[in-house]
Amino acid sequence: MKISCECGASILDHTDHLPNKGHIFGDRDWFSFWDKIDAAIENPPKHKTRQETVMRTRQGEPSRLVWECHHCGRLYLEDANHDLIEYFPVNKKYNAILDR
Numbered sequence: 001m002k003i004s005c006e007c008g009a010s011i012l013d014h015t016d017h018l019p020n021k022g023h024i025f026g027d028r029d030w031f032s033f034w035d036k037i038d039a040a041i042e043n044p045p046k047h048k049t050r051q052e053t054v055m056r057t058r059q060g061e062p063s064r065l066v067w068e069c070h071h072c073g074r075l076y077l078e079d080a081n082h083d084l085i086e087y088f089p090v091n092k093k094y095n096a097i098l099d100r
């Protein structure tokens with residue numbers, strides 16, 4: 001994936017473990033997701049294999065993606081339709097907000 005930022009820079013998403021990419025949860029999705037994790041661990045379906053349970057839980061993961069421009073710090077967040085919504089930081093710089 002490639003995002004053409006308003007500043008002219010390109011945000012490339014072509015591998016895992018990117019420092020400027022993240023996964024966000026709404027608060028309601030956050031708790032719902034952990035309830036599914038807890039259920040999969042504590043009461044795994046008997047008719048499913050461990051691998052099937054893991055894959056089913058991962059497929060239900062409700063996060064959306066976010067990318068930060070290395071040049072200007074703009075954030076591009078996916079909305080519920082996977083369209084990108086742009087946010088621009090007041091300090092107008094890259095903040096490494098998604099990199100710990």
Ligand SMILES: [Zn+2]
Pocket residue numbers: 005006007008009069070071072073074
């Ligand atoms: Zn930018």
